[in-house]
Amino acid sequence: MIKQIDTRGLSCPQPVIKTKKGMQENPEGVEVIVDNTTAKINIERFAKLSGYKVESRKNDAEYVIKVERQ
Numbered sequence: 392m393i394k395q396i397d398t399r400g401l402s403c404p405q406p407v408i409k410t411k412k413g414m415q416e417n418p419e420g421v422e423v424i425v426d427n428t429t430a431k432i433n434i435e436r437f438a439k440l441s442g443y444k445v446e447s448r449k450n451d452a453e454y455v456i457k458v459e460r461q
Contacts, residue, residue: 393419399426399453406430407437410458414441420459426452434458 394417398406406425413421420443425431431447431454438445438458446457 393417393457393459394421396421396423398430399424401430402427403429403433407433410434410437414438414443414458418460420457423456423458425454425456428454431456 394413396409396413398409401409406423407430410421410423413423423434425434434456435445435447438456442461443458444461446459448455
C-alpha cells in the first residue's frame with residue numbers, strides 16, 4: 392500500500408526530507424502532496440536519482456507526486 396505524505400505549507404528541504412523518510416519506511420512507494428513548484432521539482436529529482444518511477448499530476452494549486460519502485 393502506498394503511503395501518503397502531506398507536505399503542504401513546508402519549505403525546502405522539508406518536503407524532500409519527509410519524502411525520503413517515507414520511502415525508507417515504505418520502499419514500495421509513496422504519494423506526496425506539495426503546494427509549490429520548487430518542492431515538486433526537488434522531490435521528482437530526488438526520487439528519480441534514487442531509482443524510483445515518478446508520476447505527477449496537478450490538482451488546483453497543489454501537485455500530487457506518485458513515487459513507486461521500478
